[in-house]
Amino acid sequence: xxxxxxxxxxxxxxxxxxxxxxxxxxxxxxxxxxxxxxxxxxxxxxxxxxxxxxxxxxxxxxxxxxxxxxxxxxxxxxxxxxxxxxxxxxxxxxxxxxxxxxxxxxxxxxxxxxxxxxxxxxxxxxxxxxxxxxxxxxxxxxxxxxxxxxxxxxxxxxxxxxxxxxxxxxxxxxxxxxxxxxxxxxxxxxxxxxxxxxxxxxxxxxxxxxxxxxxxxxxxxxxxxxxxxxxxxxxxxxxxxxxxxxxxxxxxxxxxxxxxxxxxxxxxxxxxxxxxxxxxxxxxxxxxxxxxxxxxxxxxxxxxxxxxxxxxxxxxxxxxxxxxxxxxxxxxxxxxxxxxxxxxxxxxxxxxxxxxxxxxxxxxxxxxxxxxxxxxxxxxxxxxxxxxxxxxxxxxxxxxxxxxxxxxxxxxxxxxxxxxxxxxxxxxxxxxxxxxxxxxxxxxxxxxx
Numbered sequence: 001x002x003x004x005x006x007x008x009x010x011x012x013x014x015x016x017x018x019x020x021x022x023x024x025x026x027x028x029x030x031x032x033x034x035x036x037x038x039x040x041x042x043x044x045x046x047x048x049x050x051x052x053x054x055x056x057x058x059x060x061x062x063x064x065x066x067x068x069x070x071x072x073x074x075x076x077x078x079x080x081x082x083x084x085x086x087x088x089x090x091x092x093x094x095x096x097x098x099x100x101x102x103x104x105x106x107x108x109x110x111x112x113x114x115x116x117x118x119x120x121x122x123x124x125x126x127x128x129x130x131x132x133x134x135x136x137x138x139x140x141x142x143x144x145x146x147x148x149x150x151x152x153x154x155x156x157x158x159x160x161x162x163x164x165x166x167x168x169x170x171x172x173x174x175x176x177x178x179x180x181x182x183x184x185x186x187x188x189x190x191x192x193x194x195x196x197x198x199x200x201x202x203x204x205x206x207x208x209x210x211x212x213x214x215x216x217x218x219x220x221x222x223x224x225x226x227x228x229x230x231x232x233x234x235x236x237x238x239x240x241x242x243x244x245x246x247x248x249x250x251x252x253x254x255x256x257x258x259x260x261x262x263x264x265x266x267x268x269x270x271x272x273x274x275x276x277x278x279x280x281x282x283x284x285x286x287x288x289x290x291x292x293x294x295x296x297x298x299x300x301x302x303x304x305x306x307x308x309x310x311x312x313x314x315x316x317x318x319x320x321x322x323x324x325x326x327x328x329x330x331x332x333x334x335x336x337x338x339x340x341x342x343x344x345x346x347x348x349x350x351x352x353x354x355x356x357x358x359x360x361x362x363x364x365x366x367x368x369x370x371x372x373x374x375x376x377x378x379x380x381x382x383x384x385x386x387x388x389x390x391x392x393x394x395x396x397x398x399x400x401x402x403x404x405x406x407x408x409x410x411x412x413x414x415x416x417x418x419x420x421x422x423x424x425x426x427x428x429x430x431x432x433x434x435x436x437x438x439x440x441x442x443x444x445x446x447x448x449x
Contacts, residue, residue, distance in 0.1 A: 003049040003124050004028040008038045008070070009086065010057045014109070018052065021113050027120070035070035042079065050123055051083045053103070055094055064094045071101040082123045086111075148181075148188065149332040152322035158314060165312055166192035171264075173249075173309050174287040176316030178417050178449045179366030182287040183247060185316065190243040195283055198242030203235050204448070206251035206424045207439055213256040214272050218263070224273025236269055236280045244282040248449055249309060250290030250301060251424055261305045284309060289422020289449045319361040319368065326356050329365065333372040334384075343376055346384050355386035363414050366448075410445045413438075422449040 005027050009015045012033075019029045030048065032038040034057055042048060055067030064087070071083065085098035085106040095106035104123050107116055150156065165172065166189050174182040183202065190200040208216050215224075219234030235244060252260065263269045264284065268277050286309045295301035319326065330348060338345050348356075361367055375388045416427040428438035442448070 002026050006030045006048045006051045008032045009054040053083050054086045075102050149328050150325045152324040154317045154322045169283050171284040171311040173313040177318045178289050179364035180316040181365050186245040186285045195242050200243050201235050201239035202245040204247050206248035210253045218269045220272035221274045239282045246286045249286040250288040257302045257305050264308045291421045319364045333369050337373045337376045349383050349385050351386040352384050359391045
């Protein structure tokens with residue numbers, strides 16, 4: 001859709017000249033012979049993208065007061081319409097005063113057509129970019145902090161410790177079993193930090209193909225390699241001045257660990273295919289289920305990288321070690337999923353609470369959420385019983401009860417991840433799967449580690 005330009009000029013000849021130029025170049029044109037008539041046009045909610053404003057009118061041909069008054073009116077009305085002031089070639093002082101009152105640029109009369117068109121293009125492009133930035137900022141502001149439900153002493157202590165360091169720029173490593181909520185805590189840390197108005201960029205390091213690591217993290221220039229058809233901005237640049245969350249950091253291949261370490265140490269990087277060095281300013285938050293100490297001994301993780309990412313390390317306790325949180329979490333998930341599916345609010349029976357507290361929760365909070373979601377979808381009454389939860393609490397955690405193949409596959413994947421401390425390649429080998437096949441199943445079932 002073409003932009004609409006409002007011309008405010010008392011000379012019919014100048015308006016006609018401007019109309020010819022603008023319409024020939026695809027613009028829609030509106031005309032007013034004075035600022036007064038322009039007020040009415042703008043108030044009638046015309047979609048005006050930019051205003052060409054003459055500063056001198058027949059009532060007062062030299063001072064520019066009428067043009068100044070119009071700019072002040074736009075400011076008071078908080079109308080975000082870019083204005084290009086039109087002045088006589090000798091009225092430099094008037095142009096400066098107009099820009100001080102909010103005009104975005106000025107052009108001398110008589111103008112050169114190419115300069116006029118260039119100014120219009122520049123200001124309309126800038127307006128579009130500003131609008132996009134406002135949308136992104138609105139998304140940041142509207143992105144509410146994750147809700148944490150906890151009563152246990154273990155979680156109270158953890159949140160208290162995290163709150164103390166959230167406003168610092170210290171690198172933080174979150175460790176713990178699959179499903180304990182590390183991703184949510186990383187997002188919470190960002191939103192409690194001084195960088196909360198800046199981007200939060202999350203990267204699943206285990207899902208990045210090794211050959212594309214540099215492109216994903218640092219970006220690439222157009223034509224840098226065969227499939228580089230467009231320039232791509234890397235994650236470090238996207239997260240600049242904000243927080244970069246590296247999930248599954250233990251799964252980074254060893255050759256790529258050196259490249260990551262270099263950026264963390266120097267705060268510099270180059271896009272693939274570019275020679276220019278860029279600076280990065282990110283607050284690093286990392287997470288893993290893996291036993292990094294063991295990986296270091298096995299030569300699979302660089303010790304210097306480990307020291308770089310874990311200025312502060314926090315262990316997220318598994319759900320079985322904070323039993324006081326189970327029922328409150330269930331009630332939270334009942335409310336959450338009931339709203340999601342527009343279902344009636346359900347309550348937990350006493351037998352359901354007992355079953356919840358006696359189950360070992362190998363999948364932790366994520367499994368609990370899944371159990372409640374399933375129970376809400378299948379519930380026959382407004383009270384959830386132990387049978388509705390289908391916890392199979394009498395089964396060994398290493399034994400699969402009779403269930404659908406899909407459910408069995410999900411359980412096997414979770415069990416393999418648990419036994420390998422969340423190391424996806426090792427879990428894939430344990431299940432006899434290739435790495436890509438494993439990632440497809442993780443994506444299919446929404447399993448993150």
